[in-house]
Each structure stands twice: as structure tokens, then as C-alpha cells.
Amino acid sequence: MNLSDIRKDFPLLNPQPGQKPVVYLDTACQSLRPLQVIEAVNKYYVDYSACSGRSMHKLAAAVTDQCDDARVAVAKFLGASRKEEIVFTRNTTEAINLVANSLDFKAGDTVLITGKEHNSNLIPWQMLVKKQGIVLKILQPKEDGTFDQAAFEQTMSQPVKLVSFGFSSNLDGVILPAEQIIKLAHKHGALVLLDAAQTAPHHKIDVRKLDVDFLALSGHKILGPSGTGCLYGKYKLLEKMSPFLVGGDTVASSTYDSCEFLPVPEKFEAGLQDYAGIIGLGAAVRYLQNIGFDFVQKQELLLNKVMTEGAKDISGLHLIGPADPALRGGIFTFYIDGVDSHRIAIMLDQMANVCVRSGQHCVHSWFNYHQIKGSVRASSYFYNSLDDAEIFIENLKKIRKVL
Helix, strand or coil, X not given: CCHHHHHCCCHHHCCCCCCCCCEECECCCCCCCCHHHHHHHHHHHHHCCCCCCCCCCHHHHHHHHHHHHHHHHHHHHHCCCCHHHEEEXXXXXXXXXXXXXHCCCCCCCEEEEECCCCHHHCHHHHHHHHHXXXXXXXXXXXXXXXXXXXXXXXXXXXXXXXXXXXXXXCCCCCECCHHXXXXXXXXXXXEEEEECCCCCCCCCCCHHHXXXXXXXXXXXXXXXXXXXXXXXXXXXHHHHCCCCCCCCCCEEEECCCCXXXXXXXXXXXXXXXXXXXHHHHHHHHHHHHXXXXXXXXXXXXXXXXXXXXHCCCCCCEEEECCCCHHHCCCEEEEEECCCCHHHHHHHHHHHHCEECEEECCCCHHHHHHHCCCCEEEEECCCCCCHHHHHHHHHXXXXXXXXX
């Protein structure tokens, strides 16, 4: 793969004459989109802007076919055994909420999460604690942010209904040993849900090899349109689950007293869908498969090494997560003693057009637990260049001198 050719696919990385180049280091929040995805979305609105499955005309048939192709593409991308195991959602948050509200939870059932979960994999379970009386347990990581296997094994000695872990952390990039986790959880009779929002863009996932029960991802982090995502679920589990959102497009027939729900996945996809977004998501996973994860990971590690090494002599800088950049993927998160993280982000933007994330990254629980006000997160991807990493470090050092 040629990086300069890849960057041509991303309009934001190709400024017009006289414009300052953008150094986009905020992919963990939202990835950029290549022209191939943008064109797929536009094609829907220009060529067949109609509803899927509701009408008999050619335009509706074209939408139905394109959305079906996208479902097949996502199923292939994740290694699902059949396309019906892919439920389209608006994002990872909706996918996790679907599981939380559709699985048969009873009072006293235990859900186990880690201490670094995004709010999307924390708040739905907190709500079930209040509404249905489930028990929510928190498994803290080791001091360096890596997974505590021994503590997990000890926790699983007690009954657990669902293990719901972030496959990769949006805080520090640490990826969990998913195969070991799933094997042990199943041994103890627990189901497993993986939040793969931060994993799917960077690592090859094979849901059958993992034997995971549920897996959620977002389109906006994986080169796809915002407002798209999916839930993978084993078909036999999805069949047993009651739909979370109901109404149009979820039923085959209804009377004033009852209804007959459509089969999986339609019974979970209520109302008119984001057809353009779904088609764009299909284009996104095809594009990423063409890039290849070997290239993705090689580029991210190169840039993270440059950032990690360059930041060593910045006084008062504290890295969040393991010291080894190989364990953090494309994520470089830090805070500086006595310096507001938002101020650093604003200055990077104003001085050099460097886009990073600041604050608590939807992991407020972890920051509050550790009494840390916030941090700055630079997150790279395969379309970032070595220059991007060097510009970031160079300007971070300048900021440190004046703050």
C-alpha cells in the first residue's frame, strides 16, 4: 500500500491551495471517510432515493438489493455464519442497549463489566440495576491498564449472566484477550458481549473463531457514515430475544389485539432505516478489507512509537495506559500536571491545525475513580503520516514551554 495514494481518497487530507493542512488525530472519536464511501451514500440519494422493502417499483428494489449487499459485506467482514446475524443499528450504543433491553434479565442476574468501559457499556446496565434489580460488578484492570486475568477468573467463580467488555479501550487502546475471556465465561455458563467500536477499525475480527455471543460496532469509527452501526448476535440467541424498538417494519401482520413479528434481523430494525448510511457502511468495510489490517497496525505502531518517544522529555506529562506503544494501538492519551486538557487541545488546533480529543472521553467513571480531571487523546489511523506525528509532538513541546 502507498500512503500518498491512500491519502488521496480522503478529501479532508487534501486541502485546496492556500489552505492549511489538517492533522487529524481524532479517529478514536470518529474516522474520516474515503471518497468511495461518500460516493456510495450520494449514489443512493441521486439514483434510487426510495424505501427498502415497502414498495414494488424498481427504485425500492434497488434499495433493498443494496442494503442486502451491505448486510452480506458486514457479515463477511465479521466472519458471521449468515447475514441474518447482522442487525443494523445507529451505533454501538444502540446495539448494546438492544441486548440490555432484549435479553431476559431477572432480578439478581449479574452483569460483569470492566473499570474502563465507555458510558455506552456502563449506563445501560446501571439502568437495569434500577429497573430490574440486576447486579452490576466492576472488574478493575491492572495498574498499567492491562487485563487482570487472575481477578477475572476469581470473579467468574460466582454466577454471572453476561460478561460485557470493551474489546479495545477508547481510553488507552489496550485490547483484551477475548478468546480466553469468552472460553472461561462459557465454561461458567455466561454469555459474552464485546463492544468492538474501537477494535473493528484496527483488527481482524472472526466472531465464529472467537465464539462470541454478541458484538457491537459503530460505522462512524470504521470509515462509514455517522448514525450507522450493527449488532452481531448468534442466530439462536437473537431468535429467542424480544425486540427492543417496535412498530413499522418489525411485524408481518397485526390486529387490534396482537401482532406477528418478522424474523431476525427485521424484528429488531424498527421504522424507516438510514438506507444511505447502511449502503455507505457496506462500502466502508469493503474499503478497509482492501487496505488490510497488517498495513493498518504497522502504520499505527510507527506513529505511536514516534509520539511516545517524542513525549518522554516533556515535563509533567503522564501517559495513560501501558508504556509500550505496541499495547496501545493507535491511541496516545496523556495529561500534564497543572494544565487543563481542553486548553492543550485548543492550542494544538489553533497553532497547527492538529485535531485531538480532550476531556474524559465518555469514560467519566474511570477518571472520577482515579481523581483525574481529564486528558488529551491523540488517535492515529492508517491514513496518518509520519509528519502528522512529528507536527503533533513539535507543537506539544511548544505548548509545554508556555504553559
